[in-house]
Amino acid sequence: MGKSRRILQAFLVVLAVFLFTGQADAAEKGTVTGNNLNVRSAPSLDGSVLGKLQNGDQVQVTGKQNDWLEITYNGQKAFAHKAYISVANQTSGAFAISVNGKAVKPPTTPVMKDNHLLVPFRVISEALGVTVRWDNDTRQVFAKDNGKKVIMTVGSTKVNVAGETVTTPIAPSIQNDYTLIPLRFFSEAFGANVHWDQDTQSVTIKRNENSNTPPPNPSDTPNPIMTNTIQANGTELKKTPIASSSTLATLNKGAKVDVLKNDGNWLYVSYNGEKGYIHSSAVSASQSPEVSGMTLKVTATSLNVRSSGSASSQKLGALTKGQEAKVLEMNDTWAKVQSGSLVGWVHTGYVTLYKNGELIRFLSAPEKIDGNGRTTFVWHKQGNVNTRQIMTDNGVAISTNANSIGSFPFQHPGIKSVNTTDGSYGKQIQVILAPGYHYVVRHSGGDVQLDILPSGLSGKKIVLDAGHGGRDNGATGVTGLLEKTLNLDVTKKLKAKLEAAGATVIESRPDGAYVSLSGRVDIAHQNGGDAFISIHSDSFSATSHGSTSFYHSGENPSWQQSKKMSDLAIHYLSSELGTHNRGSKDQSFHVIRETNIPAILIEVAFLSNPNEEHLLKQDWFREKAADALFKTLQAYYK
Ligand SMILES: [Zn+2]
Structure with missing residues (x-):
């Protein structure tokens, strides 16, 4: 703790003592603890508003009526809700506190303030079995149990209970170096039952483990969380959330209530300015047609x-x-x-x-996201929607098993039209592109994305995968050239060319380290790659020769684009290198099967062939291999 903080804390203690002990005559001093507190002419929400008080304002409290304090305002008698006024009517006595039958002995005398008992936070947390932590910087008490968190702040009636802001009748305060918290509120927030016996001045608290019932009702006037409609005539608005409570009003079918708080079986509501509880079964749960x-x-x-x-x-x-x-x-x-x-x-x-027990599936109307040199449209899947894609002459069709698809409301220079049509298994999205644009479709469990990219290499994210590495040498040439070394060198050469053309290169294996096949696929997906090229060289017999390019038509949803890229690759490899064209082939290699973007695997030449190994050892030959792949991507993104 810093020196200044000690001084601050000492000051707060002095301030607290001053505030809490300054009473002597009939009028007590009250401190306003909230902003824009209405001052009313009568002790009810029906009273006309005479003015407003702000946090920290001091008022003379001359009396009390139910939830209202009688105060002096501009020399007149007026009323304000007690929830936002801290009254210095502190009395201290021998309060007996027990939790589950066991006496709790606070290290300092509990304080009774405005009919609320405040106790040191640690003693009550321990008794309730709640984990607690004090943050001196924020002057907050952090309590948690069974995943439920309660955060209280010294001087504030706002309490965070399981992520929601709730108001306590009285704010935590610091006294005699102890942080005191409202006993009832805190205990009830963790599902305990609190009973106060006036005659014996004792508090009996019972708590079952795992009893995290909702927090106590707000005693302020929170904003409505929603409006609901009463479903039956004769619905009773109760004063407290129990059936035997007195009835404040009787509501008829169709009446609208503002729900202020959902308290389990009871809703704390406002009806024509009156606040009370209605049983949750009384409100609308009607379906729109x-x-x-x-x-x-x-x-x-x-x-x-x-x-x-x-x-x-x-x-x-x-x-x-x-x-x-x-x-x-x-x-x-x-x-x-x-x-x-x-x-x-x-x-x-x-x-x-x-719908009537039958699974229904649909895609939402898409979201549009601009950035990374492209526009992305995202359709969220609702229900178990599966999507695939089919390359068309002028774009792509995203086929689905969805019953319906939200309409496409956007204009984009790269898109001529987007229409929903009937496909074999469900609806499909027909995308017709304008000339000069490309697409990538990405499928995931939660959505399907369409990236629209302008032509050219600039802005494309190319994943380069140097085959093998680390403990995995790949093939070994007739004179000992290791495939992993050769693959990395061709990759580096290609990377330089692509970056010079404005593309972003993601290397699945940037150095000599070993990377698993699934790790390479993850890198491609996590970085949002637009295309994937795995670079290898072959090995079979001394007479085997030539270049090969592979795509995979099974699992990879972008396989038609893969094939297009593979066809281009074998053309450029064989023509640039003068090697035998072994073709563009469909093959199930992990990295081109498990990727969901256009993906190819190329074999530059044969390490098992003495002539080709000799060529692969030449820097100019590897440079030409990189040139061929650069031209492949240039042609693909033309
Ligand atoms: Zn290989």
């Missing part, structure tokens, strides 16, 4: 349920893998769902959708 009969099942480990169809909206809860929910409404890539009492929005990229 277009999603009639639709349900979803979560495919991600955990899927957030949010207050609206946006990743930045408030998190209301989460669904876990395999959990099912009723779809109430769809909006682009988001679905409004109901699961038990939880109603909110989920991203449909992590679900499978069903």
Whole structure:
């Protein structure tokens, strides 16, 4: 701890003591702990607003009515909600605290402030079995248990409970070098049951392990998280979230309520300015006609349920893998769902959708992303959508097993048209390119991407794969030339030419080190490569001779582009090097099979042939091999 921090802490203690002990007469001093706190003419939300108080304002508190404090405002009697005023009516006494029958002995006297008991955070955390940490820089208490986190800040009534901001009735404070936190709030945040006995001044806390029930209800007036519609006449608005609680109002079918907090079986709502609880079964869970009969099942480990169809909206809860929910409404890539009492929005990229029990699949309307010298369109898969691609005369068709595909709303100079048509197994996306443009289609579990690239090598990401390396020598020539060394040299020569032409080169094996075959594929995919060239030389018999180029037509979805590139490669290799043209062949080599971009593997010549090994030893010959591959890519991206 730094010296200045010690001084600050000492100052805060003095300040706290000053604030908490300055009472003597009938009027108590209150400190406002929130901004824009309404001052009202009556102790209810119906009272007219006389003005506003700001954080840190001092007020005289002359009385109390339910949740409201009577204060003096501009010389007049007025009211403000007690949640945002800290009153210095501290009394200290012998409070008995027990957790699960065991007495808790705080190292300092607990403080009763505004009817809330504050205790040192460590003693209560330990008693509850909650892991806790103090951060002196931020003056925050970090508590966690069973993956649930609670963060409290000294001087603030805002508490982060499992990622959500909740308000405590009283802010944590520092007193006598101890950080005190509100006992009830903290215990309830970790699912404990808290009972206060006024006569004996004792607190009895019971907590089962793994009991992380939702946090206590907010006592302030949070922003509504959504509006819901009452489904039945005679729905009762309750004062507290229990069935026997007094009824504040009776609501009829069609009434709209603003949901302030989802508290499990009960919703804390605002209805015509009145706040109370309704049972969650009372509100709308009706499906819009277009999603009639639709349900979803979560495919991600955990899927957030949010207050609206946006990743930045408030998190209301989460669904876990395999959990099912009723779809109430769809909006682009988001679905409004109901699961038990939880109603909110989920991203449909992590679900499978069903209509009347039958799996449905579709692709969302695409997103457009500009950058890296290209434009990328991304269609998100919803349901178990599989995609493939077919090269066409003037572009590409992305075939799918989807029932429907969102419309393509974009204009792009490289695209003449994008249309959805019927394919063999489902809908397909027909892309017709303008002259002077190329494409790469990338398939993954969650989406399918279309990159539109202008012609020319500039801006292309070329993955060069020098065959073998490290402990793997590859073939050995008749006089001992190692294939791995030769492959790396041709790769370096080609790299220099491509970079001079403005391309970006990604080397799967930049030096002599060994890289596994799957590692090479990963490098290609992780770097967003546009094309993959694996460079080798052959070995069989002393009379074998010539150059070969390979593509793979099975698993690689870009195989037609691979074949086009392979055909060009064998043409340029044989003509530049004067070698025998052994052809462009379909072959299942790992690196051209497992890659999903256009990928070829070339064999420059035979190391087992004394004449060809002699040529492969010549720098000019390897330079020509690199030239041939450079011309291949130049022609491919023409
Ligand atoms: Zn090889």
